[in-house]
Every structure is written in C-alpha cells, then in structure tokens.
Amino acid sequence: MSDDAANLSSAVGCLRAAKNVVVFTGAGISAESGIPTFRDSDGLWQRFSPERFATWDGLLKTAVADPRLFADFLIAVLEPIAVAAPNAAHLAVAELERHIPVTVVTQNVDGLHQAAGSTTVHEVHGSIFEIVTLGGRFVRLLSRAEVREIVQKLREAKEAALALPKALRAIHSMLGPGGVSIHRPKIVLFGEAMAEPAWTLAQEAAEQCDCMLTVGTSATVMPAAMLPGIARSVGARVIDVSIEPGEADFPVTGPAASVLPALVRLAFG
Ligand code: OAD
Numbered sequence: 001m002s003d004d005a006a007n008l009s010s011a012v013g014c015l016r017a018a019k020n021v022v023v024f025t026g027a028g029i030s031a032e033s034g035i036p037t038f039r040d041s042d043g044l045w046q047r048f049s050p051e052r053f054a055t056w057d058g059l060l061k062t063a064v065a066d067p068r069l070f071a072d073f074l075i076a077v078l079e080p081i082a083v084a085a086p087n088a089a090h091l092a093v094a095e096l097e098r099h100i101p102v103t104v105v106t107q108n109v110d111g112l113h114q115a116a117g118s119t120t121v122h123e124v125h126g127s128i129f130e131i132v133t134l135g136g137r138f139v140r141l142l143s144r145a146e147v148r149e150i151v152q153k154l155r156e157a158k159e160a161a162l163a164l165p166k167a168l169r170a171i172h173s174m175l176g177p178g179g180v181s182i183h184r185p186k187i188v189l190f191g192e193a194m195a196e197p198a199w200t201l202a203q204e205a206a207e208q209c210d211c212m213l214t215v216g217t218s219a220t221v222m223p224a225a226m227l228p229g230i231a232r233s234v235g236a237r238v239i240d241v242s243i244e245p246g247e248a249d250f251p252v253t254g255p256a257a258s259v260l261p262a263l264v265r266l267a268f269g
C-alpha cells in the first residue's frame with residue numbers, strides 16, 4: 001500500500017473510532033468556493049502586503065494615502081465572499097455530524113460552514129457578517145446581499161473624484177461611526193485578541209476531542225495554530241487534508257472538495 005493509501009485508510013479508521021471530532025479549517029477549504037487563500041502563490045498576502053493591509057493602523061494609513069488601493073483591497077476580500085456558496089468540502093463537514101459529534105473551529109470569516117449546515121461553528125478569527133462596536137458589543141448581522149451592495153458601491157467609489165469619502169460611505173454599514181459608537185466587523189486583524197467566546201470554546205473542544213481533522217490551513221498563524229498541538233497533547237490523532245503534505249499523524253493530500261466527501265463516504269457511507 002502507498003503512503004497516501006495507508007494514510008487515507010488510517011484517517012477513515014480514526015473517524016470511525018472517534019467519539020468527538022474537531023474539524024479545524026483554514027482558507028483552503030473555501031478555495032474551491034472561489035475565495036483566495038492567504039499564502040498560496042495567488043494568495044491575498046501575495047497581492048497585498050500584510051504590513052499595509054492586515055492591521056487597523058496599516059489599513060487606515062493606506063486608506064488616506066491611496067483610497068483606490070484601499071478600495072481594491074476591500075473588493076478583493078469582500079467580493080469572493082459576497083458571491084460564494086459552500087462547496088463539497090463544507091457539505092461533507094456538515095454531513096459528518098450526522099454520524100459523530102463534531103465541533104467546527106474555523107479561521108475563516110466567510111460563514112460558509114454555517115451555510116452548509118454545520119451547527120457548532122467557532123469562528124476564532126470572527127466573521128465579516130457580524131457587526132460590533134469597538135468595545136465588542138453586538139450591533140447587527142449583515143447579509144451576503146448587503147456585502148454584495150458594499151462591493152458595488154466600492155467599485156463606484158474607485159472611479160469617483162473624491163474616492164476616500166465615497167469609499168467610506170460605501171462601507172458605512174460595515175465600518176464607521178454609528179449611533180452610539182464606531183462599528184466594525186468582528187474580524188481579527190494582526191495584533192488583535194482572538195474572537196471570544198469562540199477561542200475559549202475552540203480550545204476546550206481541542207482538549208476534549210479524540211480525532212482532529214485539519215483542512216486547508218498552513219497552520220502558521222498563532223494562536224490558532226496551537227490547536228492541533230493541544231489535541232495531540234490529550235492523545236487525539238490528527239488527520240490533515242491539504243493540497244500540500246501537512247504535519248499530521250495522517251496527512252491526506254488533495255483538494256478538500258474531493259478528499260473530504262471521499263473520506264466521509266469511506267468512513268460512514
Ligand atoms: P493559508 O493561506 O495560510 O493556508 C491555506 C492552506 O490551504 C495552504 O496550506 C494550502 O496549501 C491549502 N489549500 C489551498 N487550496 C486548497 C484546496 N483546494 N484544498 C485543500 N487545501 C488547500 O490560510 P490559513 O491557514 O487559513 O488570519 O491562514 C490562517 C490565517 O492567516 C487567516 O485566518 C488569516 C491569515 O492572515 C488573519 O487575518 C488574522
């Protein structure tokens with residue numbers, strides 16, 4: 001048996017024997033829904049440097065210095081999410097919970113696990129759809145259609161003479177001064193605290209699982225990247241599904257939208 005076939009067979013055995021599974025996902029699970037990852041060759045951080053775009057300080061400075069570039073970045077982030085639908089990988093994760101208790105922990109902010117039907121989802125880097133005050137108090141949920149409208153207005157702002165005020169108006173339902181305080185999407189930029197209570201619940205889930213399935217993550221961004229280690233420290237086995245061979249007990253290499261449905265079918269089909 002090849003290593004790949006042996007790992008796939010061990011992964012199937014791990015899922016079948018599991019009493020508590022944590023599925024820990026990153027941008028790769030949404031790649032086949034058309035949402036770019038961060039660190040692949042066509043990734044977001046290849047086109048927009050994290051120094052200028054992944055912190056509030058950098059982002060605000062970019063907005064003032066180059067409003068059209070600011071609008072370009074927001075369009076690059078928001079548009080793929082605004083038009084995305086769950087792919088076969090998200091659906092397979094949702095299907096998994098019909099067979100065993102599953103907690104999904106995701107670094108993604110795209111809401112696609114919930115759209116696929118997963119019921120317990122901890123979004124440790126937050127969600128672009130959840131609008132909160134600067135102090136973290138919930139304000140409202142944006143719909144995917146509202147995000148599409150923001151993208152359309154950002155496109156118009158890019159063409160306008162006064163691009164910055166137009167861009168700021170375009171994103172006002174997501175970010176800007178509100179009735180009581182400034183509101184913003186509940187997303188975690190570099191240097192910010194993890195989204196709560198998601199992060200605390202994610203760590204608890206990792207401590208209680210006996211099988212962790214990591215999918216489409218480079219597992220390089222701390223503290224989220226600690227979760228597989230936490231699972232291993234309590235004796236859980238780790239399966240990794242990625243287009244690149246990952247660090248895991250059972251690495252299964254291939255696109256998530258093909259591998260995950262096959263894995264679930266082989267385990268429970
Ligand atoms: P990365 O871009 O770092 O990693 C994506 C992983 O998915 C890579 O290992 C790819 O090989 C893999 N991949 C790509 N396409 C795939 C596919 N179709 N099927 C399976 N695997 C695929 O994304 P994350 O690990 O999610 O945080 O990045 C973690 C964090 O870094 C993000 O949440 C974000 C970013 O900076 C913040 O902004 C705080």
